[in-house]
Amino acid sequence: MDSFIKLSNFSKIVPYVQLFEQGVLVTVLLSLFTVAIGFCIALVLALMRLSNVRPLRFLGLTKDGHQKESGVLAAVSRFNPLAFLATAYVEILRSTPVIVQVFIIYYGVFSIIDLPSFRLFGFIKFDRFFPGVVALGMNSGAYLCEIIRSGIQSIDGGQTEAARSLGLSQVQNLRYIIFPQALKNILPAIANEFVVIIKESAITYTIGVQDIMSAVNAVKGATFVIIEPLLVATAIYFCLCFPTSKLIAYFERRMSRGDKR
């Protein structure tokens, strides 16, 4: 019986090694930028969701300036437009496929916005790379937002009460008390999301970003060999993802100093 993997086919890949090297760089850069953009979006979204902005608050006040307890007006007065927008964003981005989002960003948004068509490092097409980063960043922003929000909410309310009773402002409370503790709690979830981003970045080959998957595709088109380049890609992705989760596990251990007796 013929094996579906042929060693001789691996030698056919050798002339295309440079494509894989470039693909690794593109995937790594894509993931790094995605994480950076995603994290910034997520932080803003999470704070919006947890904010207490109530522009219609005056509708829910009694004559002497106290909050009404119930009724339609009291409900309306609690409406928070920032939280509403952030929630809508998160739910829409989480409830639609990434590939649809990538296409809408690439064929829709960036067909209106003209990007300069230069090449990073001489081979990365910026006008494809950039839309890919934006689309992936927006998508992971929605997921990271929920992670950050759950992290903030996982901190006991007594911490905030103690901080505020000492006179710390809302922002100081978040910065010195809540975030450091929340970050520790959500590191495993963030590590997971980082790994997901590295893998999900493969989808951008559909808009012509030259990542690892696009190298696989190029080899397939030129040599009609498919399984072997896929195995190479598998190995590369594993070598990227596995150390990433290990690295974050290391930081997790370092940050749990306060837990040790």
Place this chain on the structure above:
Amino acid sequence: METRDSLIRVEDLKKHYKMGTIRALDGVTTTIRRGDVMVVIGPSGSGKSTFLRSLNLLEEPTGGAIYFDGVDITKKKYLDENGKKVKLNVDELRQKMGMVFQHFNLFPHMTILDNMILAPMKVKKLDREEARRKALALLDRVGLADRADAYPIQLSGGQKQRVAIVRALAMEPEVMLFDEPTSALDPEMVGEVLDVMKGLAKEGMTMVCVTHEMGFAREVGNRVLFMADGKLLEEGTPEAIFGNPQHPRLQDFLSKVL
């Protein structure tokens, strides 16, 4: 005693939920004067904690007023001495009221010293050296200077609560609020925390204590409030409250706890 000026005046304070069907506070009126050690007692669910937490606005009252130094802090804005409308700065207000919680609420990711110096540095803008010096002096006072570099989890409950007390003191508040400070402690640690509180009272610190420690109320308090169902039912000296209780609810309560 009557000559002491009032620091906090509470008028008809209300906290209602769910269309007034739940009344955590139902019209509480009292005055806290400088140097008072006010002890609030009552069955659980009587609104003692809500009353205390309303004083520094951790709970937002739904009616009534709290005058702190003459300013109604339940309103978002007030008139200053020149008759100008000023926005109430809640953070500034809270600096003047130290609070100690049942569950200590030390910051677990910081050492004891960092717990102590955070607010003085970030809020009062002291430099690190000065904040450190003050913190160590305070820690020394409660016998914990040698634990400055420990993390909260390495401390016993009693030690944690002593740290929580001096952490609040580090902000040099005008009044200290204690929310059942010994309720989460093992019995053998209650004494060390009460001793610190007694010391504070002796120094003339204004204190409001919600507690189940009747011995402390009798010995250290100069005024005792009895609350039930969100109402202030009886108020008086410890001698009057414990020796000659008037209200049947208070008589009933004391017969159960004493």
